[in-house]
Amino acid sequence: MIVLKLGGSVITEKDRPETLDGDALARAADAIAALEGDEDLVVVHGGGSFGHHNASEHGITTTAGTHDASAALDVHGAMKTLNQFVLGRLLERDVEAVPVHPFSAGRRDAEGNLQLPTGQVETMLTEGFVPVLHGDMIAHAGEGATVVSGDELVATLARALEADRVGLCSTVPGVLDGEDAVIDRIDDFDAVADVLGASEATDVTGGMAGKVRTLLALEAEASIFGLEGLESFLAGENPGTTID
Ligand SMILES: Nc1ncnc2c1ncn2[C@@H]1O[C@H](COP(=O)(O)OP(=O)(O)OP(=O)(O)O)[C@@H](O)[C@H]1O
Ligand SMILES: C=C(C)CCOP(=O)(O)O
Structure with a gap:
């Protein structure tokens, strides 16, 4: 079982509101379509230039929510638009991709902890589908609705589904050190904290440090890599930075 996040920074042009990076998404979809064997795959995608701009305009983050439904739907709608693009590129390649919209499926409790039932995802996998989730709005006790990042969804799904492998495909070839070289392995946050920054683009969910x-915090080993590493990750290798 693999849980894979396609970073919004990879599949969109993150500096230009609501602009897809069609070539990058096509490359990612090619790599997913080339996955061999019958390994279960759950895909999660981030927002990039979809969602983050809308959330930022409304002042919504993962902790500061809104009770204004139209603001929530503005962010959710942008993410659903991007989700349609991702599903479309996968379906074109005969990947049996189906959507799961977290706003309709999960919630945060008053402490901000994400609660995401995964029965539907498990049944989709058993039935041969590739569930595709996305960063989204989520009902949040005491806050109205806040943003849930694709990264949080990945972690929650990896735990609930006992994923064997977790991959984050981002716009960088891995976590970079002070000289921009890829750090091979990270097992301690404090050892790398001073090189970890936020995203360079509009991003309400925390960039690389998050x-x-x-x-x-995950039990499973995880990898952070760039688009050029996606095929090898899906083939069982460990490109980029391994986090354990
Ligand atoms: N030490 C670091 N190594 C690599 N990238 C870093 C580092 N510090 C900060 N960053 C930034 O983190 C960004 C990746 O985080 P970002 O949240 O934008 O990625 P994503 O998950 O692909 O996108 P999204 O959040 O839209 O889904 C990089 O583009 C870079 O700007
Ligand atoms: C709704 C938003 C802003 C999506 C956030 O998901 P991420 O890009 O994985 O951080």
Whole structure:
């Protein structure tokens, strides 16, 4: 069982609102379609230039919510638009991709912890589908609705489904050190904290520091790599940075 996140920074042009990077998405879809064997795959995608701009305009983050349904739907609608593009590129390649919209499926409790039932995802997998989730809005006790990042969804799914492998395909070839070289392995947040930054583009969910923190908390080993590493990751290798 593999849980794979396609970073919004890879599949969109993150600096230009609601702009797809069609070539990059096609390459990612090619790599997924080439996955051999009968390994289960769950795909999660991030927002990139879809979702983050809308959330930022409304002042919505993962902790600061809104009770304004039209603001929530603005962000959710942008993410559904991107989800349609991702599904479309996968379907064109005969990947049996089906959507799961987290806004309709999960919630956060008053402490902000994500609760995401996964029965539908498990049944989809058993029936031969590739579930495709995405960063989204989510009902949040006491806050209205907040943003849930694709990274959080990956971590929650990996735990619930007992994933063997977790991959984050981003726009960088891995986590970079102070000299921009890829760090091979990270097992301690403090050892790398000073090189981990936010995203360079509009991003309400935490950039690289948030990713490393989230992945370190997982039991399964995880990899962060660029588009050029996606095929080898799906083939069982460990491109980029391994987080354990
Ligand atoms: N030490 C680091 N190594 C690599 N990237 C870093 C580092 N510090 C900060 N970054 C930034 O983190 C970005 C990746 O995080 P980002 O959240 O944008 O990725 P994503 O998950 O692909 O996109 P999205 O959040 O839209 O889904 C890089 O593009 C880079 O700007
Ligand atoms: C709704 C939004 C902003 C999606 C956030 O998902 P991410 O790009 O994985 O951080």
